[in-house]
Amino acid sequence: xxxxxxxxxxxxxxxxxxxxxxxxxxxxxxxxxxxxxxxxxxxxxxxxxxxxxxxxxxxxxxxxxxxxxxxxxxxxxxxxxxxxxxxxxxxxxxxxxxxxxxxxxxxxxxxxxxxxxxxxxxxxxxxxxxxxxxxxxxxxxxxxxxxxxxxxxxxxxxxxxxxxxxxxxxxxxxxxxxxxxxxxxxxxxxxxxxxxxxxxxxxxxxxxxxxxxxxxxxxxxxxxxxxxxxxxxxxxxxxxxxxxxxxxxxxxxxxxxxxxxxxxxxxxxxx
Amino acid sequence: xxxxxxxxxxxxxxxxxxxxxxxxxxxxxxxxxxxxxxxxxxxxxxxxxxxxxxxxxxxxxxxxxxxxxxxxxxxxxxxxxxxxxxxxxxxxxxxxxxxxxxxxxxxxxxxxxxxxxxxxxxxxxxxxxxxxxxxxxxxxxxxxxxxxxxxxxxxxxxxxxxxxxxxxxxxxxxxxxxxxxxxxxxxxxxxxxxxxxxxxxxxxxxxxxxxxxxxxxxxxxxxxxxxxxxxxxxxxxxxxxxxxxxxxxxxxxxxxxxxxxxxxxxxxxxxxxxxxxxxxxxxxxxxxxxxxxxxxxxxxxxxxxxxxxxxxxxxxxxxxxxxxxxxxxxxxxxxxxxxxxxxxxxxxxxxxxxxxxxxxxxxxxxxxxxxxxxxxxxxxxxxxxxxxxxxxxxxxxxxxxxxxxxxxxxxxxxxxxxxxxxxxxxxxxxxxxxxxxxxxxxxxxxxxxxxxxxxxxxxxxxxxxxxxxxxxxxxxxxxxxxxxxxxxxxxxxxxxxxxxxxxxxxxxxxxxxxxxxxx
Numbered sequence: 001x002x003x004x005x006x007x008x009x010x011x012x013x014x015x016x017x018x019x020x021x022x023x024x025x026x027x028x029x030x031x032x033x034x035x036x037x038x039x040x041x042x043x044x045x046x047x048x049x050x051x052x053x054x055x056x057x058x059x060x061x062x063x064x065x066x067x068x069x070x071x072x073x074x075x076x077x078x079x080x081x082x083x084x085x086x087x088x089x090x091x092x093x094x095x096x097x098x099x100x101x102x103x104x105x106x107x108x109x110x111x112x113x114x115x116x117x118x119x120x121x122x123x124x125x126x127x128x129x130x131x132x133x134x135x136x137x138x139x140x141x142x143x144x145x146x147x148x149x150x151x152x153x154x155x156x157x158x159x160x161x162x163x164x165x166x167x168x169x170x171x172x173x174x175x176x177x178x179x180x181x182x183x184x185x186x187x188x189x190x191x192x193x194x195x196x197x198x199x200x201x202x203x204x205x206x207x208x209x210x211x212x213x214x215x216x217x218x219x220x221x222x223x224x225x226x227x228x229x230x231x232x233x234x235x236x237x238x239x240x241x242x243x244x245x246x247x248x249x250x251x252x253x254x255x256x257x258x259x260x261x262x263x264x265x266x267x268x269x270x271x
Numbered sequence: 272x273x274x275x276x277x278x279x280x281x282x283x284x285x286x287x288x289x290x291x292x293x294x295x296x297x298x299x300x301x302x303x304x305x306x307x308x309x310x311x312x313x314x315x316x317x318x319x320x321x322x323x324x325x326x327x328x329x330x331x332x333x334x335x336x337x338x339x340x341x342x343x344x345x346x347x348x349x350x351x352x353x354x355x356x357x358x359x360x361x362x363x364x365x366x367x368x369x370x371x372x373x374x375x376x377x378x379x380x381x382x383x384x385x386x387x388x389x390x391x392x393x394x395x396x397x398x399x400x401x402x403x404x405x406x407x408x409x410x411x412x413x414x415x416x417x418x419x420x421x422x423x424x425x426x427x428x429x430x431x432x433x434x435x436x437x438x439x440x441x442x443x444x445x446x447x448x449x450x451x452x453x454x455x456x457x458x459x460x461x462x463x464x465x466x467x468x469x470x471x472x473x474x475x476x477x478x479x480x481x482x483x484x485x486x487x488x489x490x491x492x493x494x495x496x497x498x499x500x501x502x503x504x505x506x507x508x509x510x511x512x513x514x515x516x517x518x519x520x521x522x523x524x525x526x527x528x529x530x531x532x533x534x535x536x537x538x539x540x541x542x543x544x545x546x547x548x549x550x551x552x553x554x555x556x557x558x559x560x561x562x563x564x565x566x567x568x569x570x571x572x573x574x575x576x577x578x579x580x581x582x583x584x585x586x587x588x589x590x591x592x593x594x595x596x597x598x599x600x601x602x603x604x605x606x607x608x609x610x611x612x613x614x615x616x617x618x619x620x621x622x623x624x625x626x627x628x629x630x631x632x633x634x635x636x637x638x639x640x641x642x643x644x645x646x647x648x649x650x651x652x653x654x655x656x657x658x659x660x661x662x663x664x665x666x667x668x669x670x671x672x673x674x675x676x677x678x679x680x681x682x683x684x685x686x687x688x689x690x691x692x693x694x695x696x697x698x699x700x701x702x703x704x705x706x707x708x709x710x711x712x713x714x715x716x717x718x719x720x721x722x723x724x725x726x727x728x729x730x731x732x733x734x735x736x737x738x739x740x741x742x743x744x745x746x747x748x749x750x751x752x753x754x755x756x757x758x759x760x761x762x763x764x765x766x767x768x769x770x771x772x773x774x775x776x777x778x779x780x781x782x783x784x785x786x787x788x789x790x
Contacts (some may be wrong), residue, residue: 002465003639003787005479089694089783091666092643156729163733167695167780169649171664224565226482227733229328242564250554250562 022072105183134205153230158192285416298386368483373582381570403534438506465637471742514702695780
């Protein structure tokens with residue numbers, strides 16, 4: 001394994017560990033699907049609190065903590081490439097500091113975005129009619145919006161910009177400023193790319209975590225695709241399926257010790 | 272013996288007396304007569320490499336848009352093929368990647384099959400094979416074979432090998448390869464991906480990547496001679512209004528000399544293997560990007576049948592029933608014992624043991640143990656026609672680690688390698704070379720082939736520009752011996768080969784120096 005691959009693996013391992021902690025936190029407190037709990041009565045029936053009452057009743061700290069756990073679980077696996085850029089372009093002794101600054105900028109933007117997305121979520125629930133069980137349509141509407149956004153050229157532009165890695169200063173305050181600015185800039189394009197997908201699990205009354213897992217897979221997969229021209233097309237899902245299929249094929253080959261395919265040329269052209 | 276043998280284009284003085292060139296011209300003419308949307312046409316094949324066609328996301332308002340290319344050849348821009356054909360076949364070329372060599376080998380094979388079918392239909396030899404242009408060969412081979420500059424074929428028909436937009440290194444239409452800076456130095460490398468004392472990173476074949484239509488840093492074979500030859504052949508028009516087809520990946524494969532250049536690059540890879548060097552053996556490389564869920568390599572064979580291939584399918588020419596005329600006769604590149612030479616220069620104790628490069632071919636390995644930044648010139652640097660200058664400030668602690676490594680160098684403790692990086696280079700003129708000096712010592716020359724595409728925000732590269740890495744190990748060793756590293760800064764001078772106009776600015780995002788430790 002090359003030196004660069006080893007470094008990449010270390011960065012990826014750290015991020016996956018952080019993501020795992022996020023998932024563990026969410027699993028440990030599933031009904032800290034606080035966002036849902038705040039909108040329901042104890043008996044599971046929908047309540048009617050106004051947005052203000054909801055916010056009064058919902059302490060900000062647990063809301064923020066839940067959002068941070070979601071971020072850690074879902075977004076950290078997407079940060080291998082930009083953090084490798086920070087790793088490669090920083091002095092070794094400054095790497096931890098640069099990582100912290102990048103993540104500070106990145107998380108700050110996402111926390112602000114979280115305020116907006118949470119408001120959308122709370123106000124949607126506040127507007128719902130009372131019923132015995134929460135309705136499906138908010139999640140379906142969110143999924144429809146996410147699908148349109150996912151296929152749009154605007155989404156591709158955000159993804160393309162997520163691949164852009166700026167030059168970073170290496171010395172002194174300029175280095176700190178650049179690492180922070182890179183985190184802010186990367187997060188802005190990341191929010192632009194992912195906001196609609198993030199809303200889907202938030203608005204799901206059931207299967208919240210399962211939906212988060214699917215969305216995470218799509219977000220990781222779409223970042224593995226190279227930047228592309230702007231046009232309408234479905235992105236992310238196909239790559240995720242191809243990746244999973246390739247992994248399954250490799251695993252099967254290893255298990256059954258199948259030979260790798262070869263020699264397609266002679267049969268294709270000279271049969 | 273293989274059925275198909277690729278031979279030197281300079282046989283019979285590189286004229287149409289060489290039947291390989293004559294029949295190549297006839298085959299090219301046949302392919303050029305087919306429409307753009309025909310999978311078997313010259314134009315379709317050029318677009319497989321890359322394109323700037325109107326009606327596609329790569330369209331350009333003026334040159335290098337295909338509609339603005341001056342004839343000859345008269346390049347068609349319609350009818351476009353079906354979207355599915357464009358998605359499957361077009362814009363595939365692999366650059367700045369360890370797939371550079373195998374992707375281009377499959378691409379050449381497919382083009383050659385097309386030409387051969389046309390040659391056979393015209394009554395030519397059934398075993399016709401693509402000739403190669405060995406610009407690193409003896410005598411006048413550094414010049415383009417004369418067959419590419421004649422107006423007509425022996426039968427009086429127009430010569431399809433002649434191209435208007437081909438201007439050469441002096442921008443005057445004289446097409447030749449300046450040696451140096453073009454060289455075959457990469458042939459002394461001993462690892463495909465990685466580095467050791469005989470191989471600067473990222474290695475002979477390039478860095479590990481996924482599907483890489485435009486990447487970041489070129490491998491050593493790709494960097495020189497490949498990129499350099501592209502820019503030298505293409506050049507700029509005398510009035511500077513456009514550049515030559517070969518200078519830009521999006522138009523390069525329209526020029527028939529492209530395939531002879533790549534046949535030579537392919538020959539160098541085959542020769543490197545024949546010298547005992549080995550290709551990657553990991554499934555990531557053998558199975559290509561498709562093996563891990565990425566886009567597959569697909570080219571059309573005669574009749575339009577898609578051929579999907581992997582590096583494993585083309586990593587040995589014998590599998591394809593091909594060979595080159597000179598692989599058996601070429602002198603085996605004797606591995607220069609780079610480590611021994613360095614140790615002597617650095618004043619290390621005399622060696623009695625065998626150095627790694629003296630080991631049997633094929634056993635060389637990537638010995639890099641770590642890499643770190645040593646110093647930078649922070650801030651963007653604008654390169655003007657007169658050049659640019661930067662003071663690279665070295666971090667005291669890392670600089671000390673570097674000099675310690677050089678001071679204590681031995682066979683057991685190999686000295687660090689050092690690299691100069693031009694990061695995030697941005698511009699639109701591919702037909703440009705930069706000479707880079709460190710403390711007035713020439714560190715190397717880089718060719719900006721692919722720069723325009725790398726700077727297009729909504730294309731395969733994402734707009735980060737290109738980065739170039741020069742091996743400055745020898746320069747740093749000299750500065751160490753002269754105690755010149757103690758100053759704590761390096762003076763870097765960058766000189767462009769061609770004028771830089773105000774409306775096509777050229778910038779370097781950062782200049783940096785890295786050390787690389789070895790086991």
